[in-house]
Amino acid sequence: GAVVSQHPSRVICKSGTSVKIECRSLDFQATTMFWYRQFPKQSLMLMATSNEGSKATYEQGVEKDKFLINHASLTLSTLTVTSAHPEDSSFYICSARWRGTDTQYFGPGTRLTVL
């Protein structure tokens, strides 16, 4: 149980384009979803937290207009990297939890490469 998927697993795009990453909870209702960014050989940095049906809460230093997060349903959250640049290249990982639990369950991650 508690399976979280992400799609795509890898994406390569040109600079200036937008990329959408999906995060799905497959066997539970994710009342809260989280988006993290991980640079090579580094730890995870929380980008934003989203509750279903509400606007996402972004961490300090994360541009909300650049990283658009939508959590429209209890099983799906999307992260859209707008006008991507090479410095946005990274490993993006989502996690989710259901109401009443304190544990986050992580997706397999999405490797974004911006050329």
Next chain:
Amino acid sequence: AQSVTQPDIHITVSEGASLELRCNYSYGATPYLFWYVQSPGQGLQLLLKYFSGDTLVQGIKGFEAEFKRSQSSFNLRKPSVHWSDAAEYFCAVGAGENNNDMRFGAGTRLTVKP
């Protein structure tokens, strides 16, 4: 704010040997502590967690961790390492409502020698 330190960036052990990965945390209240494992190019898998109660916590894959409040530590142990345990290990401390504010250590990369 809470923080986590994993003092060892890289550890190498022989297959069959015992393992201990160190984790120290800083948090003003009773912490919620987690250990996750990440294989290359993959997401994080929860190994075990501590919220309260027995300070020795059993997890999956034969791992255990011990919470020591006096030392602000939550070290991960395994009595006999398998080659498949080679991965990156992250300690994390949660805070805030439902642990929404999760802070991760820098990670410890485990290499297993045959």
